[in-house]
Amino acid sequence: MGKIIVTGASGSFGGAAAELLLAACAPEDLILLSRTPAKLAHFAQRGADVRHADFDDPATLAAAMRGGERMLLISTARVGSRVGQHRNAVEAAVAQGVRHIVYTSLISADQPDNPAIVKNDHRATEEIIEASGAQWTHLRDSQYAEAVATAMAIPALLSGHKPDNCGDGKVGFVSRDDCVATAASVLTQDGHGNCAYDITGPDLISIPEAMAMVTELSGKPITVEQVDDEAMFAYFDSLGVPRHASDIMPEGPIPWSSDDMVTFGQSIREGYFGRLSDTVERITGRKPKSLREVMIAHQAAWPV
Missing domain, CATH: 3.90.25.10 (UDP-galactose 4-epimerase, domain 1)
Incomplete structure (x- = not known):
């Protein structure tokens, strides 16, 4: 299956994803990235490969991405400035051989008339990933x-x-736990390349x-x-x-x-x-x- 990169692993979504992936993968096959890797010491003690990465500093990213095959790109926090951060991460990952990027997007991100300004960041990132040459999976989460x-x-x-x-x-309100479980399942299964999924409750x-x-x-x-x-x-x-x-x-x-x-x-x-979808149950095997x-x-x- 190859090594899996999780970005933002010291955040709540990334940390939860890392826990699920540790249950499904050999710890040495898990690369966890954070601007504050000290916060991931508990994962390092369990054998995961913890690395420093700062999406605002592209010089940190080649070493951070090296050896990864699949990557969970968790959207960063700042509306309006994260597209550049995401571009840096995607370009570095593909340059280091990452072949599949799974991105935490937003429901209806692909709808041009959707007035939510946060949609602009998500769709721009989706387009960057689609043009990168890597396979992609867009996880378009509903509101938590x-x-x-x-x-x-x-x-x-x-x-x-x-x-x-x-x-x-x-709104098809969805538990963040179900979004995390879906992301972890996509990363450890085949057949999700070049797919966009609505993730709802x-x-x-x-x-x-x-x-x-x-x-x-x-x-x-x-x-x-x-x-x-x-x-x-x-x-x-x-x-x-x-x-x-x-x-x-x-x-x-x-x-x-x-x-x-x-x-x-x-x-x-x-x-x-x-919108409602059956994605959570279909991919994770459990009801949302x-x-x-x-x-x-x-x-x-x-x-x-």
């Missing part, structure tokens, strides 16, 4: 159920109120329906206020969220921008997230978790 169960549910429970610009748009659910589920499980009422995009910008302004990715302070307290979030909501409202299951798993973090 964990984000709804924590980052969305907790503030809504604290205030009893949630402004929202998603309307009644439906089992149900299509709107944000108001999701908040009603939080109310049902918690016993605390949440009022969802349907607002337009301008009102959503004003809400994020009131929280001190920067409007644009270019305004984000490096290492600052808020790593995302409101134009990212508002256009994401617009994309949901206009139906670009309203429902949003309710994920919420119940995170209920202990909810305010009482």
Whole structure:
């Protein structure tokens, strides 16, 4: 099968993928990359090949990629600047002989009219990989159920109120665990070359329906206020969220921008997230978790 590279292995997705791959591969066949390799010492102790890699510094990448055959390219964090980082990683990987690149993309990334600005980064990266000469697999993940169960549910429970610009748009919320399991399976199976997969959970659910589920499980009422995009910008302004990715302070307290979030909501409202697929079960052999299951798993973090 050859050696597998996991980028961003000190992140939550990469670390979870590394754990699954260690159960499926010989540890010496796993190359784990991070800007902070000291955070991967526990994997090195188990025999994985831990290497330093900084996508902003191409000089670090030839040695980092050497010997790999397949690579999981986990999208980096910064909307607006990550395409250059991804290009550096792809070019270095292919130059060192990587033959198959699996990329964590976004559902409907290939839809030209999709208004979510985050789509632009993902589709640009997909095109870079497609033109690289390597085989490719695009894993187009839906919105994470964990984000709804924590980052969305907790503030809504604290205030009893949630402004929202998603309307009644439906989302196939998917557990990050299922996205990780799908990625690990693709890396260790054959037959996924030059394929794009939607990665979704089992149900299509709107944000108001999701908040009603939080109310049902918690016993605390949440009022969802349907607002337009301008009102959503004003809400994020009131929280001190920067409007644009270019305004984000490096290492600052808020790593995302409101134009990212508002256009994401617009994309949901206009139906670009309203897709279901059987990819998780077909590739991993297990049924995907429902949003309710994920919420119940995170209920202990909810305010009482």
